[in-house]
Amino acid sequence: MADKKEEILKRPLYVFDLPHELLLTLELKEPSFHSERQADDANEAQGIIHDGNVNRGTDQPGGSTACGLCNISFSSLTDQRRHVKSDWHGYNLKQKLRGLNTVNEVEFERLVGDLDESISGSDSSSSEDEDDRGAAKESTLSALLKKQARLHDTTDVDVVPQKKKRGSGSPPLIWFSCPLLPSNTSLGIYRALFTNSEQQNPDMLDLLRKKQLKSAQVKSTQNGSNGVPLPASMTGPNVFLCMIGGGHFAAMIVSLTPKMGKKATGIEERQAIVIAHKTFHRYTTRRKQGGSQSANDSAKGAAHSAGAGIRRYNEVALETEVRALLSEWKNMIDGSELLFVRATGTTNKRTLFGPYEGQFLRPNDPRVRSFPFSTRRATQAELMRAFVELTRMKVSEVDEAALAAAAAEEQKRSELATKSASTPSKPVVPKISKDEETALLHTSQIQALIRRSKAPAVLSYISQNSISPDFIFYPSTQANHHASTPLHLAASLNSPTVVLALLTKAGADPTAVNGEGKPPFDIAGDRATRDAFRVARSELGEEKWKWDEAHCPGPLSKAEADEREASGRAESQKVEAERRKAETERLERETAANSARKPPSKTTGKPLGVTERTAAEVREQEGRGLTPEMRAKLERERRARAAEERMRRMASGATCAGAGR
Numbered sequence: 001m002a003d004k005k006e007e008i009l010k011r012p013l014y015v016f017d018l019p020h021e022l023l024l025t026l027e028l029k030e031p032s033f034h035s036e037r038q039a040d041d042a043n044e045a046q047g048i049i050h051d052g053n054v055n056r057g058t059d060q061p062g063g064s065t066a067c068g069l070c071n072i073s074f075s076s077l078t079d080q081r082r083h084v085k086s087d088w089h090g091y092n093l094k095q096k097l098r099g100l101n102t103v104n105e106v107e108f109e110r111l112v113g114d115l116d117e118s119i120s121g122s123d124s125s126s127s128e129d130e131d132d133r134g135a136a137k138e139s140t141l142s143a144l145l146k147k148q149a150r151l152h153d154t155t156d157v158d159v160v161p162q163k164k165k166r167g168s169g170s171p172p173l174i175w176f177s178c179p180l181l182p183s184n185t186s187l188g189i190y191r192a193l194f195t196n197s198e199q200q201n202p203d204m205l206d207l208l209r210k211k212q213l214k215s216a217q218v219k220s221t222q223n224g225s226n227g228v229p230l231p232a233s234m235t236g237p238n239v240f241l242c243m244i245g246g247g248h249f250a251a252m253i254v255s256l257t258p259k260m261g262k263k264a265t266g267i268e269e270r271q272a273i274v275i276a277h278k279t280f281h282r283y284t285t286r287r288k289q290g291g292s293q294s295a296n297d298s299a300k301g302a303a304h305s306a307g308a309g310i311r312r313y314n315e316v317a318l319e320t321e322v323r324a325l326l327s328e329w330k331n332m333i334d335g336s337e338l339l340f341v342r343a344t345g346t347t348n349k350r351t352l353f354g355p356y357e358g359q360f361l362r363p364n365d366p367r368v369r370s371f372p373f374s375t376r377r378a379t380q381a382e383l384m385r386a387f388v389e390l391t392r393m394k395v396s397e398v399d400e401a402a403l404a405a406a407a408a409e410e411q412k413r414s415e416l417a418t419k420s421a422s423t424p425s426k427p428v429v430p431k432i433s434k435d436e437e438t439a440l441l442h443t444s445q446i447q448a449l450i451r452r453s454k455a456p457a458v459l460s461y462i463s464q465n466s467i468s469p470d471f472i473f474y475p476s477t478q479a480n481h482h483a484s485t486p487l488h489l490a491a492s493l494n495s496p497t498v499v500l501a502l503l504t505k506a507g508a509d510p511t512a513v514n515g516e517g518k519p520p521f522d523i524a525g526d527r528a529t530r531d532a533f534r535v536a537r538s539e540l541g542e543e544k545w546k547w548d549e550a551h552c553p554g555p556l557s558k559a560e561a562d563e564r565e566a567s568g569r570a571e572s573q574k575v576e577a578e579r580r581k582a583e584t585e586r587l588e589r590e591t592a593a594n595s596a597r598k599p600p601s602k603t604t605g606k607p608l609g610v611t612e613r614t615a616a617e618v619r620e621q622e623g624r625g626l627t628p629e630m631r632a633k634l635e636r637e638r639r640a641r642a643a644e645e646r647m648r649r650m651a652s653g654a655t656c657a658g659a660g661r
Contacts, residue, residue, distance in 0.1 A: 243378035
């Protein structure tokens with residue numbers, strides 16, 4: 001069976017051109033809890049369903065290219081990075097921080113549409129939006145969160161977030177089983193590929209067999225108007241796909257009849273026949289604040305900036321272009337079996353569905369339906385990806401027993417959460433025993449004395465309270481992981497007096513190790529502290545402890561240690577004296593050089609070869625290195641002083657004239 005499965009699934013399964021052997025053995029799965037759960041999670045949480053391949057997953061998306069918060073997997077690292085920068089991911093992150101449920105992209109687009117906002121910058125690959133995407137995203141998220149805060153304030157009772165019940169509506173996928181495949185492998189087809197009347201047909205297998213189309217060898221003819229190659233025959237069934245949002249519009253009419261073509265490598269493969277396609281882009285989204293210009297005008301009034309005028313013009317131009325294209329494609333759209341439309345916000349919906357003169361696209365048309373999965377920016381490549389996603393059969397490998405157990409566990413947790421929310425209780429603080437309380441007291445007292453290098457006080461406290469010199473500090477957390485005993489703490493703080501007292505008078509064990517497996521000698525930071533261990537080895541003798549296990553070098557007498565310390569101190573004093581002497585000599589040389597310089601003699605004429613600078617050049621010289629604000633301040637002060645001087649001269653002139661009279 002494994003070989004048969006590999007043979008059937010070695011290539012992606014096209015819904016309208018399935019292998020004959022598979023088509024004859026397909027069986028419709030009964031609509032049960034498990035199938036509905038698989039359908040609900042097909043594009044959300046499992047990460048085990050993808051185009052034509054089997055990925056053995058768990059309840060959460062696996063691998064490095066997945067978002068556990070939004071429950072979605074990605075085909076590449078680039079798509080994952082774009083998703084992390086999106087409004088959808090940011091909104092779910094804030095929901096998680098608030099303890100609320102996350103939403104899928106369809107629900108998020110509905111929330112943004114209610115605010116008449118645009119999320120075109122969420123999944124952009126264009127470099128022109130990079131500088132302003134962060135501000136636009138923050139504005140959209142702020143608007144959504146403020147709206148939720150207002151709704152929350154109007155309620156007097158705290159509402160416990162309830163998870164949507166499974167199976168409350170029709171699942172997006174119709175599941176089939178096949179005897180040629182293992183029992184845990186299911187095949188899924190999107191329900192949106194069938195018309196409303198076909199979805200009511202109880203015999204879905206017969207309907208699926210009737211929808212099979214033979215691959216056609218399509219010959220292309222040259223369109224004389226713009227040179228675009230068009231299929232010679234358009235009599236087969238086709239679908240219309242359209243996306244609009246954030247100033248981006250893309251539409252495509254694709255034939256459901258596949259054609260067989262060859263890659264560059266010569267391998268024959270199935271290809272889609274694109275009957276017509278068109279994309280538009282206009283600058284309509286407010287880059288720094290997010291949302292369309294018309295939405296901002298409706299909320300805050302008409303802005304009078306140049307950018308606002310450009311955006312208003314582009315909105316009208318985009319609406320005119322889109323409606324003209326729809327009118328041009330009217331015959332092809334009327335002949336399409338299904339119309340897949342994604343329009344975010346009321347402005348974009350009004351562009352497509354009017355009302356306007358010559359309108360023929362109606363929102364209540366039974367052929368109109370939305371994409372049953374997440375979509376990105378409206379581009380031709382995204383439309384083709386959506387078409388492939390729609391028409392490719394999904395392969396799912398799910399352990400239904402594990403799903404049932406997970407569902408039962410989830411229901412139990414939700415019941416407990418509801419019960420705890422209805423009867424809130426104070427957080428229970430764990431009580432500590434009397435021994436733990438005593439250990440905490442001893443830990444705090446001993447650590448405080450060691451940090452102050454109070455060796456006699458440490459010895460007195462240990463003897464009076466009958467504490468072991470190798471007392472383990474409590475609690476054994478990260479704070480006490482490095483220095484877990486008094487001797488470790490004294491060594492890490494470079495306190496040779498306390499180290500020597502603990503070893504020679506208290507009898508501390510130098511071979512004890514901390515949480516990192518190191519003895520006290522290994523964490524000593526200076527030579528004096530390390531010498532204290534060697535002096536203790538000399539005084540206690542070789543038989544007292546296994547000094548080699550303590551990583552302690554050979555013994556050292558007290559006199560030798562004092563001599564080493566004195567020589568080290570003398571050496572440091574000598575180095576400091578030499579440094580001070582060199583600094584003094586340098587200052588004396590600089591003083592002598594400055595005194596040797598004579599001040600320039602005053603001359604009555606202009607020196608030869610020197611040109612006198614103008615007032616403008618003097619001001620330019622004074623303003624060098626200053627910021628524009630500092631230059632303006634300096635100029636204002638100069639003008640104020642000149643005005644004061646003129647007023648003083650005028651006042652003195654008036655006084656002299658009065659005295660003359």
